[in-house]
Amino acid sequence: MDIKRIANHLLRTRRQVDRVFPQQTMVAIEQAIKASETAHLGEIRFAVEDALDGTPLFKGVSARQRAIDVFAQLRIWDTEHNNGVLIYLLLADRDVEIVADRGIHAKVGAQEWEKICRTMETAFKQANYEDGVVCGIQAVARHLIEHFPAAGAGQNELPDKPVVL
Numbered sequence: 386m387d388i389k390r391i392a393n394h395l396l397r398t399r400r401q402v403d404r405v406f407p408q409q410t411m412v413a414i415e416q417a418i419k420a421s422e423t424a425h426l427g428e429i430r431f432a433v434e435d436a437l438d439g440t441p442l443f444k445g446v447s448a449r450q451r452a453i454d455v456f457a458q459l460r461i462w463d464t465e466h467n468n469g470v471l472i473y474l475l476l477a478d479r480d481v482e483i484v485a486d487r488g489i490h491a492k493v494g495a496q497e498w499e500k501i502c503r504t505m506e507t508a509f510k511q512a513n514y515e516d517g518v519v520c521g522i523q524a525v526a527r528h529l530i531e532h533f534p535a536a537g538a539g540q541n542e543l544p545d546k547p548v549v550l
Contacts, residue, residue: 469489483502
C-alpha cells in the first residue's frame with residue numbers, strides 16, 4: 386500500500402479539475418475531437434478524473450486499470466469498426482492512458498499509444514493542459530485517418546464532449 390499515493394488522492398477535490406480544465410478548455414477539447422472526426426471513421430473520447438476514492442484506491446488500482454474500466458463504462462468498444470479510442474487522465478497520479486479498441490489497436494500498437502501518452506504528460510508538467518490534450522487528440526487522429534479515413538458523411542457514434550469523472 387502506497388501511503389503517499391493514498392494521501393494524494395484523498396486530498397484532491399473536483400475543484401482541481403475545474404481549475405486545470407476550465408469551461409473554455411473543455412470546449413476547445415470537444416471542438417478538437419469534433420474536427421478530427423470529420424477526417425476519419427474512428428471515435429475519440431477524453432475523460433479526466435481528479436482522483437480515485439474508496440475501494441479502487443485502497444486496492445491499488447492503477448491508472449491503466451481505471452482507464453480500461455472507463456473505456457467499458459463509456460461503451461467506447463461499441464463502435465461499428467471497433468475503432469474507438471479513450472484518452473484518460475488521472476490527475477492525482479499525473480498519468481495519461483490511451484485505451485484503443487481492437488480494430489485500431491491491432492494496426493497501431495501499444496508502443497505508439499504510449500509515446501502519445503508521454504508527450505501529453507510532458508505538456509502537463511509545463512501546465513499546458515489544453516495544448517497537451519489537443520495535441521494528443523491530433524496524434525490519435527493521425528492514426529485513425531491513416532487506418533480508417535472518412536468515407537463520406539460518417540455517423541458520430543459517441544459524444545465528443547469530454548467527461549469529468
